[in-house]
Amino acid sequence: MTAEDFVDVPLHQIAHARTGDKGNRINVAVFCYDPAVYPYLAEQLTEAKVLACYGHRAPSAVTRYLVPNLAACNFVIDDVLAGGVNNSLCLDRHGKGLSYLLLAMTIRLPRQCVAGR
Amino acid sequence: MPKESLLIGCGAGFAGDRLDAALPVVRELIAQGKPACLIFETLAERTLALAQLRRRQDVEGGYLTTLAELLAPVLADCVAHRIPIIGNFGAANPAAAARRILQLATTLDCGPIKVMAVTGDDLLGRMRADELLAMPFSPPTQIARSSLVSANVYLGAQGIAQALAAGADVVVTGRVADPALALGPLVHHFGWRWDDWDRLAAGVLAGHLLECGAQVTGGYFADPGVKDVPNLAAVGYPIAEIAADGALVIGKPSGTGGMVSERTVKEQILYEIHDPSAYLTPDVTLDLSGVTVEQVGPDRVRVTGAAGKPRPATLKGTVCFDGGWLGEGEISYAGPNCRARGLLAIDILRERLSALALAVERHFDLIGVASVFNDADGRWLDQCPAREIDDVRVRLAVSGAERRDVERALQEVEALYTAGPAGGGGVRTHVTPLMNSTSVFVPREAFAPQIETLEA
Numbered sequence: 289m290t291a292e293d294f295v296d297v298p299l300h301q302i303a304h305a306r307t308g309d310k311g312n313r314i315n316v317a318v319f320c321y322d323p324a325v326y327p328y329l330a331e332q333l334t335e336a337k338v339l340a341c342y343g344h345r346a347p348s349a350v351t352r353y354l355v356p357n358l359a360a361c362n363f364v365i366d367d368v369l370a371g372g373v374n375n376s377l378c379l380d381r382h383g384k385g386l387s388y389l390l391l392a393m394t395i396r397l398p399r400q401c402v403a404g405r
Numbered sequence: 406m407p408k409e410s411l412l413i414g415c416g417a418g419f420a421g422d423r424l425d426a427a428l429p430v431v432r433e434l435i436a437q438g439k440p441a442c443l444i445f446e447t448l449a450e451r452t453l454a455l456a457q458l459r460r461r462q463d464v465e466g467g468y469l470t471t472l473a474e475l476l477a478p479v480l481a482d483c484v485a486h487r488i489p490i491i492g493n494f495g496a497a498n499p500a501a502a503a504r505r506i507l508q509l510a511t512t513l514d515c516g517p518i519k520v521m522a523v524t525g526d527d528l529l530g531r532m533r534a535d536e537l538l539a540m541p542f543s544p545p546t547q548i549a550r551s552s553l554v555s556a557n558v559y560l561g562a563q564g565i566a567q568a569l570a571a572g573a574d575v576v577v578t579g580r581v582a583d584p585a586l587a588l589g590p591l592v593h594h595f596g597w598r599w600d601d602w603d604r605l606a607a608g609v610l611a612g613h614l615l616e617c618g619a620q621v622t623g624g625y626f627a628d629p630g631v632k633d634v635p636n637l638a639a640v641g642y643p644i645a646e647i648a649a650d651g652a653l654v655i656g657k658p659s660g661t662g663g664m665v666s667e668r669t670v671k672e673q674i675l676y677e678i679h680d681p682s683a684y685l686t687p688d689v690t691l692d693l694s695g696v697t698v699e700q701v702g703p704d705r706v707r708v709t710g711a712a713g714k715p716r717p718a719t720l721k722g723t724v725c726f727d728g729g730w731l732g733e734g735e736i737s738y739a740g741p742n743c744r745a746r747g748l749l750a751i752d753i754l755r756e757r758l759s760a761l762a763l764a765v766e767r768h769f770d771l772i773g774v775a776s777v778f779n780d781a782d783g784r785w786l787d788q789c790p791a792r793e794i795d796d797v798r799v800r801l802a803v804s805g806a807e808r809r810d811v812e813r814a815l816q817e818v819e820a821l822y823t824a825g826p827a828g829g830g831g832v833r834t835h836v837t838p839l840m841n842s843t844s845v846f847v848p849r850e851a852f853a854p855q856i857e858t859l860e861a
Contacts, residue, residue, distance in 0.1 A: 309677065355675065
């Protein structure tokens with residue numbers, strides 16, 4: 289396939305996500321609506337890209353767990369809540385809304401994967 | 406060993422949850438007529454420390470403040486239909502909560518009732534404060550003895566199972582692992598062994614899916630036009646049906662809003678999970694890497710494939726200590742050029758707070774432009790593209806050891822009414838205590854649950 293056969297789509301269009309928090313750490317689990325695009329997520333949503341996505345919060349580490357049985361990637365993001373639920377000065381101390389920062393990323397997909405949506 | 410499956414309903418997923426959620430759940434449990442129980446999870450990391458502070462003020466306080474409101478709609482029906490209630494609403498004072506429930510049962514004319522309090526989670530009931538403070542913390546933390554507020558270990562399901570075996574109508578706990586609220590009744594009902602890791606794992610998975618209430622039935626999920634959920638105003642709280650072999654179906658009461666779909670269940674399976682192959686609980690290590698979901702009916706999803714590995718050798722405890730004060734102050738700007746006026750207000754506040762040299766940490770947001778994603782240094786705000794916007798709210802958050810410094814900083818937000826940019830309105834300020842926490846790990850042998858019985 290050539291470059292023209294691919295298209296950049298917002299992750300929000302092809303996946304849903306949920307944040308959970310523990311202390312100063314969150315996990316963001318990302319799920320494909322269509323399991324057929326899961327390999328593209330697994331290929332492109334790397335730990336480095338997710339670390340960069342939250343870079344302004346200066347997280348100390350991102351660990352990715354692939355969960356193919358649920359067509360999901362689970363990202364554990366350390367030290368991203370400026371202290372955590374107990375003493376963060378952030379408006380959203382739990383990071384409940386931070387899954388939507390990840391969903392604002394874009395993914396490059398073959399055109400035919402997107403056409404049917 | 407009974408063959409019949411057990412229904413477990415959930416009536417609350419956190420301390421601030423809907424007070425009327427349990428009633429439709431109990432009606433459904435009664436209508437189905439199978440063995441059933443009802444759980445309430447109301448104890449987040451911070452909730453217990455705040456409860457401990459209340460107990461210091463009042464020896465009969467320290468449990469969930471809304472306990473009576475939460476239980477009043479369902480207690481009599483549950484007792485009459487032999488549906489045990491299990492809740493961690495005992496918080497920092499399970500025995501006092503048990504007394505309050507007994508009193509409520511008398512008021513409601515519930516008839517004979519047995520309320521059992523499971524305790525033993527309080528580390529400070531088992532060791533001296535100086536012994537505790539000498540232990541290694543994770544992350545490493547220095548805590549002054551005078552600032553120590555609470556220290557509780559996450560107990561497992563054994564105390565709950567024992568209380569149910571002794572005939573409890575209501576089991577009140579303090580800190581237990583959230584999924585233990587469901588695992589306890591399952592072990593009691595089916596007689597699972599405490600080393601039957603796969604069964605225990607299935608029970609923990611059931612508890613994990615139930616313990617946040619509506620988060621598995623369409624709450625924390627709706628995204629209009631993308632992930633629509635019907636009638637969240639009357640969302641039904643979950644009911645799990647678990648068979649003797651651990652087979653699990655998640656459902657909800659008929660006639661309620663929300664939905665149970667493969668998507669809602671998948672999101673909750675990984676909620677607050679780190680390594681999916683090793684979710685540590687006091688009773689078993691849960692491996693989710695073979696778990697799959699399947700819609701088996703309207704609002705019914707079967708979850709299979711939970712695997713168990715031996716439980717950890719230690720129990721985790723949370724140690725909470727005084728973290729000083731948090732203050733938040735806000736002011737709004739709207740209409741033409743409001744973004745620039747909001748940014749000017751932030752610049753003024755920065756300059757004033759620097760000149761005052763208060764001992765406070767500070768954080769600025771411009772709500773409407775950058776707040777939820779923002780950082781303390783405003784890196785996110787600085788890179789947000791200039792867009793047409795007609796309503797912003799400046800937010801200053803400060804923390805410090807001394808309340809007066811925090812209040813002094815917030816006073817600068819109020820002064821923006823007259824000394825700040827044009828059209829600033831709607832100032833609100835408030836100050837609350839901050840609670841810090843850290844973790845400690847203790848040998849499980851030292852923490853057998855204790856059970857206290859009250860009857861009427």
